[in-house]
Amino acid sequence: MAVLVTGGAGYIGSHTVIQLLNSGEEVIIVDDLSNSSIKVLDRIEELSCKKPKFYKVNILNEEKFEEIFKENKIESIIHFAGFKAVGESVEKPLAYYTNNLISTLIILNIMKKYQINNFVFSSSATVYGDPKSCPILENFPLSTTNPYGTTKLMIENMLKDICNADKKLNVAILRYFNPVGAHESGRIGEEPNGIPNNLMPYITKVAIGKLEILSIFGNDYPTHDGTGVRDYIHVEDLANGHLKALDKIRTNSGLVIYNLGTGKGYSVLDMVKAFSKACGKNIPYKIVKRRAGDIAMCYADSSKARKELGWEAKYDLDRMCEDSWRWQKNNPNGYEN
Ligand code: NAD
Ligand code: UDP
Numbered sequence: 325m326a327v328l329v330t331g332g333a334g335y336i337g338s339h340t341v342i343q344l345l346n347s348g349e350e351v352i353i354v355d356d357l358s359n360s361s362i363k364v365l366d367r368i369e370e371l372s373c374k375k376p377k378f379y380k381v382n383i384l385n386e387e388k389f390e391e392i393f394k395e396n397k398i399e400s401i402i403h404f405a406g407f408k409a410v411g412e413s414v415e416k417p418l419a420y421y422t423n424n425l426i427s428t429l430i431i432l433n434i435m436k437k438y439q440i441n442n443f444v445f446s447s448s449a450t451v452y453g454d455p456k457s458c459p460i461l462e463n464f465p466l467s468t469t470n471p472y473g474t475t476k477l478m479i480e481n482m483l484k485d486i487c488n489a490d491k492k493l494n495v496a497i498l499r500y501f502n503p504v505g506a507h508e509s510g511r512i513g514e515e516p517n518g519i520p521n522n523l524m525p526y527i528t529k530v531a532i533g534k535l536e537i538l539s540i541f542g543n544d545y546p547t548h549d550g551t552g553v554r555d556y557i558h559v560e561d562l563a564n565g566h567l568k569a570l571d572k573i574r575t576n577s578g579l580v581i582y583n584l585g586t587g588k589g590y591s592v593l594d595m596v597k598a599f600s601k602a603c604g605k606n607i608p609y610k611i612v613k614r615r616a617g618d619i620a621m622c623y624a625d626s627s628k629a630r631k632e633l634g635w636e637a638k639y640d641l642d643r644m645c646e647d648s649w650r651w652q653k654n655n656p657n658g659y660e661n
Pocket of ligand 2 (some may be wrong): 404521522523524526538539540541542550551553554592613616
């Protein structure tokens with residue numbers, strides 16, 4: 325019986341696939357490669373000494389997607405596939421609602437048809453909107469400020485309703501904080517298309533000389549140095565959270581929701597400092613005005629995941645920066661080297 329990983333060629337998916345393979349799981353990847361490279365598959369094989377079955381299929385192509393279920397015995401699904409750029413979602417909301425919502429509905433309907441009950445969903449701390457305080461607990465009020473976040477919240481609500489109606493379903497919603505870092509080998513990592521929107525990939529591109537200077541979006545927030553504070557979590561820790569969540573839902577029915585963060589908040593300037601130390605270079609930056617929609621502070625209380633999953637983030641900020649830098653330095657053109 326296999327675990328189907330949608331979006332398994334992507335950033336978080338590829339790291340999770342390696343951990344699943346290393347723990348003895350049979351893995352099948354489905355990915356349309358709209359935001360990833362086919363070369364990831366060779367690297368997954370190189371790092372795990374196993375070759376997972378791969379389907380280059382867009383989930384929205386329901387007929388082709390269903391073929392996977394006819395050809396394989398699937399026991400659980402980890403659903404990473406989706407569009408994830410906040411700014412782009414404001415410009416192209418329809419594309420985001422279509423890809424994120426419809427693909428999830430297709431999967432849930434197929435799960436019902438093939439009697440698959442285990443489902444792990446990639447949600448995001450963005451569903452907390454502008455939180456009333458930090459650290460953030462799972463029962464904080466939910467709201468969103470952009471179409472990407474709304475797709476995540478809508479899917480969470482769908483999952484709650486579906487689990488209420490069908491007691492056989494076992495679902496884990498994982499709310500990620502800010503994933504950074506890369507596999508310690510430097511062979512897989514994050515490779516955003518075009519100019520990165522997120523802080524860490526932007527810093528790594530400045531360090532490698534592909535971008536000139538980091539713009540820091542505001543230094544007048546009510547934080548320890550005025551710049552925005554976030555909970556950065558190593559992608560390997562995040563990946564491990566999926567294995568723990570899978571263990572949990574295999575033995576526990578119903579819906580569970582967990583924050584996956586370190587519980588520590590670092591500012592943009594803290595990140596610049598830590599990354600400079602890791603790469604041995606100064607990261608030039610300038611302060612510019614706030615980015616629309618940004619919040620001052622966001623970090624997790626992950627004690628629920630610690631208690632109920634036995635999961636805890638173990639990599640610190642220095643290690644996150646070292647691994648991000650190794651990946652960028654060894655692969656200045658991403659997977660196109
Ligand atoms: P990613 O873009 O690297 O991976 C997503 C993968 O899904 C890509 O390989 C893409 O080609 C594939 N894909 C997209 N639409 C598809 C479709 N219709 N059919 C088949 N494949 C499709 O993103 P990631 O950073 O690995 O994020 C994984 C998940 O985690 C996403 O759902 C994202 O919203 C969520 N998430 C990410 C972050 C983050 O900062 N990276 C934070 C919170 C939540
Ligand atoms: N940020 C920044 N410059 C950039 C990208 C991000 O100053 O080029 C800041 C942003 O304002 C926020 C933090 O870095 O305070 C993290 O931003 P990111 O987009 O990585 O994550 P998110 O805002 O989605 O949590």
